[in-house]
Amino acid sequence: xxxxxxxxxxxxxxxxxxxxxxxxxxxxxxxxxxxxxxxxxxxxxxxxxxxxxxxxxxxxxxxxxxxxxxxxxxxxxxxxxxxxxxxxxxxxxxxxxxxxxxxxxxxxxxxxxxxxxxxxxxxxxxxxxxxxxxxxxxxxxxxxxxxxxxxxxxxxxxxxxxxxxxxxxxxxxxxxxxxxxxxxxxxxxxx
Amino acid sequence: xxxxxxxxxxxxxxxxxxxxxxxxxxxxxxxxxxxxxxxxxxxxxxxxxxxxxxxxxxxxxxxxxxxxxxxxxxxxxxxxxxxxxxxxxxxxxxxxxxxxxxxxxxxxxxxxxxxxxxxxxxxxxxxxxxxxxxxxxxxxxxxxxxxxxxxxxxxxxxxxxxxxxxxxxxxxxxxxxxxxxxxxxxxxxxx
Numbered sequence: 001x002x003x004x005x006x007x008x009x010x011x012x013x014x015x016x017x018x019x020x021x022x023x024x025x026x027x028x029x030x031x032x033x034x035x036x037x038x039x040x041x042x043x044x045x046x047x048x049x050x051x052x053x054x055x056x057x058x059x060x061x062x063x064x065x066x067x068x069x070x071x072x073x074x075x076x077x078x079x080x081x082x083x084x085x086x087x088x089x090x091x092x093x094x095x096x097x098x099x100x101x102x103x104x105x106x107x108x109x110x111x112x113x114x115x116x117x118x119x120x121x122x123x124x125x126x127x128x129x130x131x132x133x134x135x136x137x138x139x140x141x142x143x144x145x146x147x148x149x150x151x152x153x154x155x156x157x158x159x160x161x162x163x164x165x166x167x168x169x170x171x172x173x174x175x176x177x178x179x180x181x182x183x184x185x186x187x188x189x190x191x
Numbered sequence: 192x193x194x195x196x197x198x199x200x201x202x203x204x205x206x207x208x209x210x211x212x213x214x215x216x217x218x219x220x221x222x223x224x225x226x227x228x229x230x231x232x233x234x235x236x237x238x239x240x241x242x243x244x245x246x247x248x249x250x251x252x253x254x255x256x257x258x259x260x261x262x263x264x265x266x267x268x269x270x271x272x273x274x275x276x277x278x279x280x281x282x283x284x285x286x287x288x289x290x291x292x293x294x295x296x297x298x299x300x301x302x303x304x305x306x307x308x309x310x311x312x313x314x315x316x317x318x319x320x321x322x323x324x325x326x327x328x329x330x331x332x333x334x335x336x337x338x339x340x341x342x343x344x345x346x347x348x349x350x351x352x353x354x355x356x357x358x359x360x361x362x363x364x365x366x367x368x369x370x371x372x373x374x375x376x377x378x379x380x381x382x
Binding site (some may be wrong): 032035036039040042043044045080081083084104164166167168170171172173174176177178179180181184185187188189 | 226230231234235236255272365366371
């Protein structure tokens, strides 16, 4: 199916992110992040969802998870899940994700970073939604795991997207849920 | 914290729902549904999230999961999660969830049901959002697990909420992600 929104892709980065003590670490893959973000991405018409981790073991694990639903018993049992996991691409670093996405577009890929904290200079969802209507301009939306992407990642990205605010001071959405809300705000026809 | 949106509560029902072959079953608790919907609900200011299952074993499991983060090692390690799980209430059936919610309000609780399929007579998110602005009118949003709540549940509910549509025919959001999107559409100040 051709999608006019395939110019948006998501990357879930397991490195470089902070841990609770603000040390830069590589987080472990979360099975459900992979499944849920793949299903939400596929539901909203995305064609690429990058799982990024420098750990070869973790990339093998990601391949096993997606392979199960692609080829094994899971493929016949749950074809919808196979279709979602078909958009997952597994990469060792941001550069290789960018270069894979770039291979499908002629305009240079722009990176958009986001996190749970308000930072100066962010763009809002309505503006990013409008930017996405330029169909031939690819964007990679970078999501962090652990306690968030490093400051260096934020400094290097082309755009900073505003965080999702709840009500009151408590704001601890799982990355899986935040991704679903972002896709809904950026792509849903309801808005 | 006082919230002017505490008139919305969510119930995640593990019975009566369909399985893949459209038999009425009780589904097993999913640890991540409990955590993710609690975190999203707490982020958007809800004060009640009901886990509904007729299985005493499964209710004990739900108590163990929430208890770990409330009292055990998890409580100190991750106080944010404890705060989210503090809104979880575990019930054997819809009636007991309704009666618990009713105890906090004088107006009769109205039930709102939703699923992945388009059905006639549904209300849209903007209308439900407007209905929620009447602060003293409590609503229970019913979410199903498995292959969805039974037709009898749909017939008995006061309101039917439109499904979340993606782009194209693929529409397989996890219930965790659908809940997050619904809360964002109904409560977020951004919209």
